[in-house]
Amino acid sequence: MGHYITIATCNLNQWALDFEGNRDRIIESIREAKNQGATLRVGPELEICGYGCLDHFGENDLYDHSWEIYGQIISHPDTQDILLDIGVPIIHKSIKYNCRVISYNSKILLIRPKLSLANDGNYREMRYFTPWNRPKYYEEYQLPKSIAKLTGQLRVTFGDCVIETLETRLGCETCEELFTPQSPHIDMSLDGVEIFTNSSGSHHELRKLDTRLELISEATKKCGGVYLYANQRGCDGDRLYYDGCATIIVNGSVVAQASQFSLKDVEVISATIDLDDVRSYRNQKSASMQSVNRRDTYKAIHCDVELSPSSNVFNPHIVPTATRAIRYHLPEEEIALGPACWLWDYLRRSKTGGYFLPLSGGIDSCATAVIVHSMCRLVVNSINDKQVLADIRALTHDPEFTPTKPQEIAERLFYTSFMGTENSSKETRYRAKELARKVGSYHVDMNMDTLVSAVITTFEVATGKRPIFKIFGGSQTENLALQNIQARLRMVISYLFAQLLPWTRNKKSGGLLVLGSANVDECLRGYLTKYDCSSADINPIGGISKTDLKRFIAWAEINFELPILHEFITATPTAELEPITENYVQSDEVDMGMSYDELSRFGRLRKVEKCGPLAMFIKLYHEWSQPPLNLTAEQVAEKVKRFWFFYAINRHKMTTMTPAYHAEQYSPDDNRFDLRPFLINPRFPFASKKIDEVVSQINEREKEIKYNNISVD
Structure with a gap:
């Protein structure tokens, strides 16, 4: 008659470090899971303390606080009569582990440490934790005195084990373990585990979700079983945005999928599944033979929990959840939603007066403004959520708002300014003013020529020399310095306006957070002035390519x-820091000596594919020597050398980059995951020599081919 079980997972x-707030959200998720009829609830990785505590994981207090909060959770009356899988950092034999703690009715059944730690890109888990790289091995763990008193247990099992209930077997797999070549779910499935839980702290990157969901689908498509994926969501206190998308998959097919981007603090999804479906799926000759041939088995922690109390009685009201298609967002939607949610979390948790953006009339600051507009749209669409309503009222200091x-939100929380000079065009000024009007920001249209002139005059009085622009006969040094004066003064004015603009409007709130708007390609190339208005509090587009x-x-x-x-789309990208004449308008791509599309390709080869100058040249020669580009080896070599030169001489700028929303793996943000030196020989002399040798070989080979073709003719 079927063995129906209702199970729940959550975003x-x-x-980070919000122990009491995290506790309340965990308890609320358990309440929601029980309301949906679930007898198993799975939560995100390290949910007690927050995943992104970073070097705070080195503090012993964090582990003591985590145990105290965990005790408050499992002793709460609303958390009884449901099997709980909760993420907790734990010290065992003086070593720190990233763990899952499985409990039922205030009794701890198992502490399962993470076997494989994430230690690449944004992740530094091996800096804080030790992997439990002993599959199927277990020990006894002595509980802290306070927890032992609460549970009545002195010791519990600690290690790679599984849980056995009256109907089925459950096993844990934590985040990174899914991505390893020998994922635990394979061995667990061959030892009879039918339900797998995966608790994750997986961040958003453009076009990444399909990789994650394909791996989850494949896990049970190959082995059969039920897979519950839980994830952190939101800004955990750093550059990353964790994008939720909790999912339940049965035998490779999705039966429940939570949202990827949302302002909800707690989102619980559930599904009713029939264990007989798993058993039928697995009843294949090859799988069954592999199972019975195995000699190393998991220790099973027995628990007298009945997950499907109606298994022996037919109940027409219990219906298995139907399968559904996986839902993905377009990359454009990801840009609209991910950074907007990140901005909302940053604003409500910093409790500042709003955002200030230097709005230049170019596409980068335009995109930043539109992302803030998207944030305002999300708030309006989520206004029925009690927490969202409470947060917006707290931010605006208006209990009736x-x-x-x-636009009603932007008018109160979003400030923009066009900081023009004599080098600004009327077109960019108009675009900035019109966009501000459309999104509803409080806009200041100003000129700052008197400030620029004052700085230049100060220099002239001190040195006796007055710099002039290149088009008027000045040197490149003078030209660059005059551009940088304007850019850096905009940063000074931005912070002045951010502190005082709310005061000019008699607002009760404090200062504003300054938004940067340098895209990932310009950061990579160093095409920005150090300490100009790219120097801000946070940057929503710092990890997004121009394309x-x-x-x-x-x-x-x-x-x-x-x-x-x-x-904005059809306008030529320009910094407008040089005078505009009949014959000259400054162009970003001309200034950089490379296109934005080329920069994106350079960036991915450098960071994602780990190419040095020579390897990059060889790959790009094979790509760019073909139609439609048909570049010569010399042309490709020149582009590669130019990129690496400017990347190297501008590395020092990356040490001061504004914290940016992470969206691309090739971001040059050296404070988190691009740990390269910033003082290196920008000519890369040995690599350049090797490139020249390859170019020579290519030319010789082409001459031979041409000669042979002529001889044949």
Whole structure:
């Protein structure tokens, strides 16, 4: 008659070191799971303390606090009569582990440490924890006195074991373990485990979700079983945004999928599954033979828990959850939603007065403004959520504020300014003013020529020399210095306005957070002034390529009904730091000596594919020597050498980069996961010599081919 079990997993917006807030969200998720009829609840990785505690994991207090909070959770009356899988950091024999703690009715059944730690890209788990790299090995763990008193247990099993209930077997797999070549779920499935839990702290990157969900689907498509994936969601206190998407998959097919981007602090999904479906799926000759041939088995922790109390009685009201297609967002939607959710978390948790953005009229600051507009839209669409409503009222210091349009939020929390000079065009000034009007920001249109002139005059009085622009006969040194004066003064004005603009409007709130708007390609190339208005508090687009930003703006023009965005897309990218004449308009791509598309390719080869100058040249020669580009070996070599030169001489700028929303793996942010030196020989002399040798070999080979073709003719 079927063995029906209702199980639940969740997205939780946890915050590093917010122990009491994290506790409350965990308890709320357990309540929701029970309300949905679930007898098993799975939560995200390290949900007690927050995943992103970083070097705070080195503090012993954190582990003591985590145990205290865990005790409050499992002793709470609302957390009884449900099997709980909760993420807790634990010290065992003086060694720190990333663990799952399985409990039922205030009794701990198993502490399962993570076997494989994430230690690449953004992740540094081996800096804080030790992997339990002993599959199927277990020991006894002595509980802290307070927990022992609460549970009535002195010791519990600690290690790689499984749970056996009256109907089935459950096993834990934590985040990174899913991505390893020998994932634990394979061995567990061959030892009779039918339900797998995966608790994760997986961050958002553009176009990454399909990789994650394909691995989860494949896990049970090959082995059979039920897979519950839980994830952290939100800004955990750093550059990353954890993008939720908790999922339940049965035999390779999705039966429940939570949202990827949302302002909900707690989102619980559940599904009713029939264990007989798993058993039928697994009843194949090859799988059954592999199972009975295995001699090394897991220790099973027996628990007299009945997950499906109606298994022997037919109940027409219990219906298995139907399968559904996996839901993915377009990359343009990911840009609209991910950074917007990140901005909302940053704003409500920092409790500042809003955001200030230098709005230049170019596409980068435009994209940043549109992302803030998207944040306001999300808040309006989520205003029925009690926490969202409470947060917006707290931020605006208005207990009656219930916005109905995104512009109503922007008018109170979003400030923009066009900081023009004599080098600014009327077109960029108009675009900035019109966009500000459409999104509803409090906009200041100003000129700062008197400030620029004052600085230049101060220099002239001190030195007796006055610099002039290159087009008027000045040197490149003078030209660059005059551009940088304007850029750096904008940073000074930005912070002045961020502190005082709310005061000019008699607002009760404090200062504003300054938003940067340098994209990942310009950061990689170093095409920005150090300590200019790229130096901000946070940067929503610092991990997004120019190419993707253009696509996002084209998408937002239609989906956000902002026709003014078309003018941003078609405008030539320019810094407008040099005078405009009849014969000259400054162009970003001309200044950089490379296109934005080329920069994106350079960036991915450098960081993601781990190419040095020579390897990059060889790969790009094979790509760019073909149609439609048809570049010569010399042309490709020149582009590669130019990129590495400017990347190297501008590395020092990366040490001061504004904390940016992480969206691309090739971000040069050296404070987190691009740990390269910033003082190196920018000519890369040995690699350049090797490139020249390869170019020579290519030319000789082409001459031979040409000669042989002529001889044949």
